[in-house]
Amino acid sequence: MRAEDRRELVITAAMGVFGERGYVGSTTDAIARAAGVSQPYVVRMFGTKEALFLAVLDRALQRLLSDFSAVIESNPTASAEVLHAGIGAAYGNLLADRGLLLSLMHGFVLGSVPAIGAAARLGFLEVYRLLRRRAGFSAEQARDFLAHGMLVNTLVGIRMGLEMDDPDARELVECVAPIKADLIRRLAHD
Amino acid sequence: MRAEDRRELVITAAMGVFGERGYVGSTTDAIARAAGVSQPYVVRMFGTKEALFLAVLDRALQRLLSDFSAVIESNPTASAEVLHAGIGAAYGNLLADRGLLLSLMHGFVLGSVPAIGAAARLGFLEVYRLLRRRAGFSAEQARDFLAHGMLVNTLVGIRMGLEMDDPDARELVECVAPIKADLIRRLAHD
DNA sequence: GGTTGAGGTAATCGGATGATTACTAGGGAG
DNA sequence: CTCCCTAGTAATCATCCGATTACCTCAACC
Numbered sequence: 001m002r003a004e005d006r007r008e009l010v011i012t013a014a015m016g017v018f019g020e021r022g023y024v025g026s027t028t029d030a031i032a033r034a035a036g037v038s039q040p041y042v043v044r045m046f047g048t049k050e051a052l053f054l055a056v057l058d059r060a061l062q063r064l065l066s067d068f069s070a071v072i073e074s075n076p077t078a079s080a081e082v083l084h085a086g087i088g089a090a091y092g093n094l095l096a097d098r099g100l101l102l103s104l105m106h107g108f109v110l111g112s113v114p115a116i117g118a119a120a121r122l123g124f125l126e127v128y129r130l131l132r133r134r135a136g137f138s139a140e141q142a143r144d145f146l147a148h149g150m151l152v153n154t155l156v157g158i159r160m161g162l163e164m165d166d167p168d169a170r171e172l173v174e175c176v177a178p179i180k181a182d183l184i185r186r187l188a189h190d
Numbered sequence: 191m192r193a194e195d196r197r198e199l200v201i202t203a204a205m206g207v208f209g210e211r212g213y214v215g216s217t218t219d220a221i222a223r224a225a226g227v228s229q230p231y232v233v234r235m236f237g238t239k240e241a242l243f244l245a246v247l248d249r250a251l252q253r254l255l256s257d258f259s260a261v262i263e264s265n266p267t268a269s270a271e272v273l274h275a276g277i278g279a280a281y282g283n284l285l286a287d288r289g290l291l292l293s294l295m296h297g298f299v300l301g302s303v304p305a306i307g308a309a310a311r312l313g314f315l316e317v318y319r320l321l322r323r324r325a326g327f328s329a330e331q332a333r334d335f336l337a338h339g340m341l342v343n344t345l346v347g348i349r350m351g352l353e354m355d356d357p358d359a360r361e362l363v364e365c366v367a368p369i370k371a372d373l374i375r376r377l378a379h380d
Numbered sequence: 381g382g383t384t385g386a387g388g389t390a391a392t393c394g395g396a397t398g399a400t401t402a403c404t405a406g407g408g409a410g
Numbered sequence: 411c412t413c414c415c416t417a418g419t420a421a422t423c424a425t426c427c428g429a430t431t432a433c434c435t436c437a438a439c440c
Contacts, residue, residue, distance in 0.1 A: 027426085027427060027428085028427075028428060028429090029426095029427075029428090039427090039428085039429095040428095040429075040430080040431090043428065043429060043430090044429090044430095048428080048429085049427095049428065049429095
């Protein structure tokens with residue numbers, strides 16, 4: 001297989017593993033097995049585990065930005081309110097990609113690692129700028145959108161879907177993501 | 191020193207280290223040094239690193255719940271709207287405790303570790319119930335409050351305060367936490 | 381048919397880390 | 411004094427993991 005294709009495979013596999021176990025908790029060996037290659041090859045392709053994680057973060061952010069951009073570009077004359085709904089739906093669709101939002105979340109919580117913190121900050125700001133500039137959100141709209149997104153990520157991270165028997169958990173999940181509640185439940189059950 | 195006092199010391203130190211480095215990324219040795227005791231003693235006091243992390247999570251959640259309760263009890267006749275402001279302020283004050291919210295956040299993202307995920311889910315639900323039942327929030331109010339909290343945590347986690355020279359970052363931070371913007375900036379600079 | 385370079389792997393190393401074991405200081409009770 | 415319990419530590423172990431090294435395979439090309 002061409003090295004570039006293999007690289008894509010490894011990034012995808014790594015996104016799943018990092019999303020599940022976090023940056024420090026993931027081993028290059030687990031990623032290699034998930035991608036069907038040997039552990040030394042993973043390390044040699046990216047140099048270090050940190051560089052691999054940064055590649056995963058970048059991939060996740062690019063995907064998020066391009067999905068949001070697509071919504072904006074396919075509704076060129078839409079108001080911020082209409083775009084809010086469309087971009088929100090695009091965000092919900094990203095949930096299907098198990099590791100994507102969780103890998104991002106793991107990056108967001110690791111500001112103490114210099115390279116990871118820097119990448120996370122710049123990525124987060126890029127999303128904010130897209131909402132403010134290109135989608136025309138007000139600062140408050142952008143804030144509320146991001147806040148809602150972080151809550152969704154958190155609920156997925158703690159696997160709140162496992163508690164759907166509890167009426168409070170069900171109410172919370174359904175209030176946060178009425179359309180995606182069922183997906184959240186399934187994601188939590190692996 | 192009495193063992194119980196030493197235990198408090200270790201939990202406090204561990205909250206700082208876990209908040210900074212995460213669960214897996216923190217070593218019992220670093221925690222021991224931060225607490226001024228030997229590494230084996232930390233392990234023996236709590237049995238395992240996981241048990242120590244669970245103790246830290248519990249401490250953080252109890253603190254959060256008791257601070258929120260205090261607001262409710264000191265305004266027995268207040269409306270949900272008034273309590274919203276008071277509890278929000280209480281949340282902001284928790285930021286001063288460096289590791290507290292970040293340790294919680296690290297717990298929230300580690301649902302894949304069974305014991306940690308279970309503790310995080312139950313803790314999160316307890317907070318939700320307090321908002322809904324005792325503070326009288328509507329489901330939407332509780333959702334928005336929690337979402338806002340998760341965004342604050344995220345901004346602290348990625349040390350967005352380091353980017354306060356960037357006008358977009360400044361706008362975001364000041365829009366999210368107008369009163370605490372300066373604290374967030376200082377926290378980011380260690 | 382040899383050479384070469386790209387795409388890999390097996391074996392291994394060195395350091396980090398959670399946990400265990402064995403030990404000790406010290407102070408209060410009898 | 412001596413016993414013994416509480417509060418600790420030093421030394422060490424076993425394991426894991428990221429990284430390195432040395433090697434292999436096989437198609438393309440001359």
